Amino acid sequence: MSDFLNHKKEKNMIPKYRKQFNQEFSNEKYAQLKEILKEKSGIEPAFRISESPLFLTREFKAKLLEASDSIIDQIKALPAETLRKAIPENCRVPNDTHQPHFFTIDFGICKSENGEIEPQLIELQAFPSLYAFQRTFEDTFCEVYPFLSEIRNKMPDETFKNYLKELIVSNEDPENVVLLEIYPEKQKTVIDFLFTEQLLGIKTVCLTKIKKEGKKLFYDNDGKRTEIKRIYNRVIFDELDRIPDLKTEFDFREEVDVTWVTHPNWFFKISKFLLPLLQHPFVPxxxxxxxxxxxxxxxxxxxxxxxxxxxxxxxxxxxxxxxxxxxxxxxxxxxxxVQYEPVFEDINGDFAKAEIRLLYIWREKDEHPILLENLGRMTKAAMVNVDFNKKDAIWIGSSNAFFAEE
Known part of the structure; x- marks a missing residue:
């Protein structure tokens, strides 16, 4: 019996917090978590919210950051022409930037050959993820489970907001900045768009609604024709060709008087294209x-x-x-x-696996990106995708990681 208990303790990350969370958990609190998110945004999330956060050690966080720093340094050392080769000829957008405004990196939570829990790189992107949602999600976890506040992200909400505002809005009037998406109301990430609007005071606009005159872009802002000067881009450019009968006045490949945040070319340059070029013990x-x-x-x-x-x-x-x-x-x-290690124990004694995504911003004046938040994804299936789980599974879906001493 003692061997079984020791094995179970090894599988759990930060047993103290896992034990307290599982003792405090109830279906009522899970419903409360989702209801608060609905009240704050005005809609229900279109993706599954996990019942549980991820509990990870400071040691594991150190491994994450060391691997990320190495990967970032390797990318910075690559010739611009190497990165440029990643962009399909028919997808190149004018006025590229020196570096991306966003950098996200996904690691699987795995076990090494010597039995240690370690990260393994899954993929990386220079595409904005659920920054505004994840911050609100973390806050909401702490509202429902107050003890989590002692191990939460130390960055104050106001600092988080100011970072994103400086990056996305900059010195422009928020009405001249738009979050651009294609049919945003149909996207699973629409809840993040709403939180972004609340945070920054900008509007979400569908690509099909953009008007173009010369090199200038405009949108209808509550009946007022308004110029667009900065685009917080959430459109996945190469997917536009897959939408039948798409009618737009504006083609990404045209030169226009706007600042892209982030520039569409970086979607291709920071992608799986880089994986064969990277070397690190935590890079498969x-x-x-x-x-x-x-x-x-x-x-x-x-x-x-x-x-x-x-x-x-x-x-x-x-x-x-x-x-x-x-x-x-x-x-x-x-x-x-890579072998994902199930280390997140649910209330039934079963274990879930997970990935963690680090959410960085990369300001134009900075040599190195700044880590703002994280995003967790939990699963009990072969792939970290909720669609592959059994319908009655728990401890699966979108989550957030909390780090503490062992």
Whole structure:
């Protein structure tokens, strides 16, 4: 029995906080958590909210940050021309920037060969994630479970707001800054758009509603024709071609008098395209499909398209037949499989696995990005995607990580 208890303790990250959370948890508190988010935003989240936060150690956080710093330094050292090769010819947007305004990096929570819990890089993006939502989510976890406040993100809410406001709005009037998306009301992330509007005083505008005159862009701001000077871009550019009968006055590839936050080219430059170029103990070996060596075993790798969102197109068990059928082989990578470790115990004694996404901003004057928040995703399925879980599973979905001493 003692061996079983010791094994169970090893699997749990920060047993003290996990035990307290599980003792305090109830379905009523879970309902309260979701209701507060609904009251604050005006809508219910369109994605599943996990019942539980992630509890991670300061030691694990140190590993995360060391790996992130190394990856950032490696990216900064790459020639601009190497990054430029990632952009498809038909997707290049004028007036590129020196660096992206956003940088997010996903790590799986895994176990090393010597039994230590460690991060393993899954992917990275220069695309804004749920910054405003995650901050509110963390605040809400602390409202429902007050003891979490002692291990929460130390950055004050006002500092968080000022960072995002400086980055996105800058010195412009908020009415001249828009959050741009395609059919925003249909997006699963619409709750983040609403929190962003509240935080920054800007409007969310659909790409189809943008008017263009010469090099200037305009939108209807409650009946007032208003010029757009800065675009907080949430449109995934390469997906526009997949929307049938899309009618717009504005093409991303046209030169216009706006500042992009972040510039669309960075969606391609900071992507899975970089994975074969990075080296670190916490970066699984990756190859472009057309460069996959004969000596490697295909069964040890996951097949991923370079540019996809929310896990679409990922094949956990690629075969030679599948890879041979792919024509644009330079647009796929094979990434060595990692073993997610289930370390998050639920109230039934079962364990969930998770990924953590670090949410950085990268101001134009800064050499290094600034970490603002994190995003957790929990699962009990083979992929960290809620769609792959059983309908009655718990401790799955969108979460937030809290770090504490062991």
């Amino acid at each position: 070996k990756s190859y472009f499909l057309h460069e996959f060596p004969e000596h490697e075993d295909l069964g040890d790798f996951v097949l991923k398209p370079l540019f996809s969102f929310a896990g679409s197109g990922v094949n956990l068990n690629p075969t030679r037949e599948i890879t041979d059928a792919i024509e644009d082989r330079e647009n796929y990578i094979l990434q060595r499989k």
